[in-house]
Amino acid sequence: MSKTMQKQSINGGSPVRVKPWSAGAFHFKEEIAAVAEALSGPSLPMARGKYVMAYRAMLAKTYGARHVVTTSSGTTAIHVALAAAGVGVGDEVITSPITDYGTVIGIIQLNAVPVFCDVVHGSMAMDAAKIESLMTKRTKVIMPVHIGGYPVDMLTIMKIARKHRVKVVEDCAQSHMTRIGKTYAGCFGDFGAFSTNESKHMKTGEGGFVLCRSKSAALYADLFADKCYHRFPEAPATPAFPALNVRMSDITAAIAIEQLRKLPGWIRRRQAAGLEIECVLSRYPLKSCRRPKEARCSYWWCAFFLDEEERRISAEEFVKMMNAEGIPCWRGGQRLITEWEIFKKLNDNPNYFRNYRPGALRKGAYRLDRWPEAKWAVENIIVIPVNQHTGKSEIRDLDRALKKIFSFISG
């Protein structure tokens, strides 16, 4: 611990906040009643149950999407979307290096190659201006990740995708009901893939869904997620291509319907809290993360960094001080996944794994100096978690903690 840190913990006295941060329930009596009702029949349906189909219709209405396929998780939603986008062996998918492993699992399982695009300075969003330099004749899909409720510059990405005739799969796992202008993240590209695991804006234990623009892609996605079985009129009579079983159960859908009913109200509360937090941050030498014009973030977290010109302490020291004051926050939000063991191994030996042979992967493809802005971001961007329970008391305590920390630093 540095001298600064020792002084702060000695002089800091009692922490500003001792109460838990943004605590409260996420599941309610409506979810319990819905599960009880779903279980009240003689048995649960295997596939395409009434709750699953009602949930799909509700999602289509909420997002203004033409077609929706439900899945067992966000990871499988992405896997299904990539398969429906036509990704196969040796194809390249351009995506972000700051994300959850779930973003790239599908790429790897399809024996395709993740190509990581650096992020915009001062944000964790992939930099649309850098995409074209990464494109090759094998590029099949661009997969932006809307990280932490902050949208990526979709208008530029869609222009590039149309110019090069590649598909776009948006990873919206952390960005339910995030918008740019009037359009929701997930509705710009050919596919929008979402997760509803217990950390997300709406929670169903595990779960995911894919918004699909084209009917034929939606049919493929539906079949790919359900053993390619003949369960609807357009389906082939017998399994006709390699597929998975990553269906959503009716129990999950029963919970999801109740969560989706509450989601718009919860998003409004997150947005109010996120904007107020950003207003508080702006009174100190802190900068909120960059985002595209007209972005309406849904604040999975609030992301910011120390003003580089006025910086007197490191992000690491700042986080320790905030935590000592009872304000949860951490650096980088998500990890830089290119630093993970799997990419170190593939960097040294593209044939390291027996079950992963994309063929086209070159040695050195995941050299760690390729993403300097992402490296800067995970070391310097700080995130404070936000949810629908984040309110006046959290915002007041954040302000008090920042006042205490910055007067200590300057004083």
Ligand SMILES: Cc1ncc(COP(=O)(O)O)c(C=O)c1O
């Ligand atoms: C950005 C991102 N993509 C994909 C996923 C995968 O979702 P799941 O955990 O539901 O498989 C997550 C989940 O944490 C995520 O945050």
